[in-house]
Amino acid sequence: MACKSEKGKIAIIGSGLIGQSWAAIFVGAGYNVTVYDIDDKQIEKALANMTKSLKSYETQGCLRGNLSAEEQSKLITGSHDIKACMENAIYVQECVPESIEMKKSVFGELDKYCTKDMVIASSSSCINSSQFTENLNHKTNMLIAHPVNPPYFLPLVEIIPAPWTATEITNRTRQLMEEIGQAPITLKKEVPGFALNRIQYAVINECWSLYKNGVLSAEDIDKVMYEGLGRRYAFIGPLETMHLNADGIKDYCKKYAEGMQKVSSTFTPPPIEYDAATADNIQEELTNIVPADQTQTRKEWRDERLAQLDKLKRNK
Numbered sequence: 001m002a003c004k005s006e007k008g009k010i011a012i013i014g015s016g017l018i019g020q021s022w023a024a025i026f027v028g029a030g031y032n033v034t035v036y037d038i039d040d041k042q043i044e045k046a047l048a049n050m051t052k053s054l055k056s057y058e059t060q061g062c063l064r065g066n067l068s069a070e071e072q073s074k075l076i077t078g079s080h081d082i083k084a085c086m087e088n089a090i091y092v093q094e095c096v097p098e099s100i101e102m103k104k105s106v107f108g109e110l111d112k113y114c115t116k117d118m119v120i121a122s123s124s125s126c127i128n129s130s131q132f133t134e135n136l137n138h139k140t141n142m143l144i145a146h147p148v149n150p151p152y153f154l155p156l157v158e159i160i161p162a163p164w165t166a167t168e169i170t171n172r173t174r175q176l177m178e179e180i181g182q183a184p185i186t187l188k189k190e191v192p193g194f195a196l197n198r199i200q201y202a203v204i205n206e207c208w209s210l211y212k213n214g215v216l217s218a219e220d221i222d223k224v225m226y227e228g229l230g231r232r233y234a235f236i237g238p239l240e241t242m243h244l245n246a247d248g249i250k251d252y253c254k255k256y257a258e259g260m261q262k263v264s265s266t267f268t269p270p271p272i273e274y275d276a277a278t279a280d281n282i283q284e285e286l287t288n289i290v291p292a293d294q295t296q297t298r299k300e301w302r303d304e305r306l307a308q309l310d311k312l313k314r315n316k
C-alpha cells in the first residue's frame, strides 16, 4: 500500500551507532530522515546497515509503526552536505562522538543553518549543552536529548535544557519524543551525569563495595539485579515500590526509614576508588561467564531479550 509520508523532515548529524538508531525510530513514526556524516563512506555504510536492521526487526516482529521495512528504508536519505541536510528540517539530532571540542565545532556549524522554529538536540551522554551552546545565535533552540543504548528497545530519553533553552523548545522536544514512541523525562536543571547515570553510578558503587568487601561473587551481585530488583524495575520504579510496599510512601518511611538510615550509614562514601586489583578480579570472574570471544554474541542476545521485553511492555 502506498503510504506517502509528509510528516516532516528530521536531520541526523553523525551516522554511527546512535545516529542510525535515531533514524530507525523516526522512520518508524513516519518521518522523513536525512542523515549527514563528515565521513562520506560512513553514510553509505550507515544506509546499508539501517536497511538491514529494519529488515531484521521486521523478521523478528519488532519493527515499529505501520509501514513495511522497505517503505521505512525509503524514508531515509543520505546527504554529504550539512546545510542541505538541515534544510526544512523541523528537528535536528546531533550524534557525533562524545568530546566537548567536537560538540563545540559541530554546534557552531549547526547554528549557521538553524532557523527560528528548528529544534537542535544533542545525543550527548554527559556533557551539558551549556558548555557548547552559550555563544551561539540560536542557543535558545538547543538542548540535550540523551538516548539509552539500544534506543530502539530502551525508549528512555533524558531531555536537559540549558538555562537559556526556550521552554517551548523543551516542551516540543518532549512531545515529539512521545509521538515517536520514546519515553521522555525532562530535567529541570543541568546536573553532572543527568539522571540515568547518577542512579546507575550509585548502583555500581554499591556493587563494587560489596565485591571488594568479599560479600558476594560478581555473578551473584549481577543476579541481585536481573533476578530481583531489575525485574521489578522493568515495571515500577523505586519510589512506587516504596509506595506499594506499605500503605503509601509516608507509611513506608514511618515503618522503614530508621532501618534504611542504619544500613545507609554503612555505605562507603563517594568517590569510590575503582582500584585495579578489584577490576582484575571482577574481570577474571566475568570472563569465565562471558569469554572474550563471546561478547559479541552475548550483546546480540541481550538486544534480542530487550526487544522481547519491549514487545511485552508495548502490548501492555
Ligand SMILES: NC(=O)c1ccc[n+]([C@@H]2O[C@H](COP(=O)([O-])OP(=O)(O)OC[C@H]3O[C@@H](n4cnc5c(N)ncnc54)[C@H](O)[C@@H]3O)[C@@H](O)[C@H]2O)c1
Binding pocket: 013, 014, 015, 016, 017, 018, 019, 036, 037, 038, 039, 042, 094, 095, 096, 097, 098, 099, 102, 106, 123, 124, 125, 126, 146, 147, 148, 149
Ligand atoms: N553508544 C552509546 O551507547 C550511546 C548512548 C547514548 C548516547 N550516546 C552519545 O551519542 C553520540 C554518538 O555516539 P555513537 O556511539 O553513535 O558514536 P559513533 O562513533 O558510533 O558515531 C559517531 C559518528 O559521527 C561521525 N562524525 C564525526 N565527526 C563528525 C562531524 N564533525 N560531523 C558529522 N559527523 C561526524 C563519525 O564519522 C561517526 O560516524 C555521543 O555523544 C555519545 O555520547 C552514545
Ligand SMILES: *[C@@H]1O[C@H](CO)[C@@H](O)[C@H](O)[C@H]1NC(C)=O
Binding pocket: 016, 017, 020, 045, 046, 049, 050, 053
Ligand atoms: C548496524 O546496526 C546494528 C543495529 O541493528 C548495530 O548493532 C551495529 O553496530 C551497526 N553496524 C554498523 C557498522 O554501523
Ligand SMILES: *[C@@H]1O[C@H](CO)[C@@H](O)[C@H](O)[C@H]1NC(C)=O
Binding pocket: 028, 029, 030, 064, 065, 066
Ligand atoms: C498506525 O496506524 C494507527 C491506525 O491508523 C494510528 O492510530 C497510529 O498512530 C499509526 N502509528 C504510527 C506509528 O504511525
Ligand SMILES: *[C@@H]1O[C@H](CO)[C@@H](O)[C@H](O)[C@H]1NC(C)=O
Binding pocket: 004, 005, 006, 008, 009, 032, 074, 075
Ligand atoms: C519523504 O520520503 C518519501 C519516500 O521516499 C518521498 O516520496 C517524499 O517526497 C519525501 N518527502 C519529503 C518532504 O522529503
Ligand SMILES: *[C@@H]1O[C@H](CO)[C@@H](O)[C@H](O)[C@H]1NC(C)=O
Binding pocket: 167, 168, 171
Ligand atoms: C511547557 O510545559 C510545561 C509543563 O507541561 C507547562 O507548564 C508550560 O506552560 C509549557 N510552556 C510552554 C512555553 O509551552
Ligand SMILES: *[C@@H]1O[C@H](CO)[C@@H](O)[C@H](O)[C@H]1NC(C)=O
Binding pocket: 126, 127, 128, 190, 191, 192, 193
Ligand atoms: C553541568 O552543569 C551543572 C549546572 O550548571 C554543573 O553543576 C555541572 O558541573 C555541569 N556538568 C559538567 C560535567 O560540567
